[in-house]
Amino acid sequence: MMAELVAQRCHVHLNREAAARCPECRQFYCRECVTEHDDVVICTACLKSQTEISEEKKLQIRGLFRFVSGVMGFVFCWVIFIWVGQMLLAAPSEFHDADLWQRGFFDH
Numbered sequence: 677m678m679a680e681l682v683a684q685r686c687h688v689h690l691n692r693e694a695a696a697r698c699p700e701c702r703q704f705y706c707r708e709c710v711t712e713h714d715d716v717v718i719c720t721a722c723l724k725s726q727t728e729i730s731e732e733k734k735l736q737i738r739g740l741f742r743f744v745s746g747v748m749g750f751v752f753c754w755v756i757f758i759w760v761g762q763m764l765l766a767a768p769s770e771f772h773d774a775d776l777w778q779r780g781f782f783d784h
């Protein structure tokens with residue numbers, strides 16, 4: 677492993693010996709070209725792209741959250757609408773049943 681590293685040269689600085697291997701792009705880099713990020717030694721290019729991805733994900737999550745809260749608000753309004761509608765429908769049908777019962781009663 678160490679011998680392999682010594683034999684390798686930095687992907688950016690070809691005259692320098694590699695100090696670490698980036699787990700993302702599988703390239704060898706010198707100490708200057710790698711950064712420790714979340715306990716992982718990663719090259720600057722991959723770190724940059726990972727940061728960009730996480731920023732993109734954050735935006736996606738924010739968009740998703742906005743969408744879900746919008747849907748939840750819509751569903752909430754819809755449930756209230758159905759509930760109120762059923763209340764309004766239930767009330768006259770009760771009167772209607774009472775009316776029928778009374779008419780039946782008076783027929784006898």
Ligand SMILES: [Zn+2]
Nearest residue numbers: 698701719722
């Ligand atoms: Zn890399």
Ligand SMILES: [Zn+2]
Nearest residue numbers: 686689706709
């Ligand atoms: Zn380098």
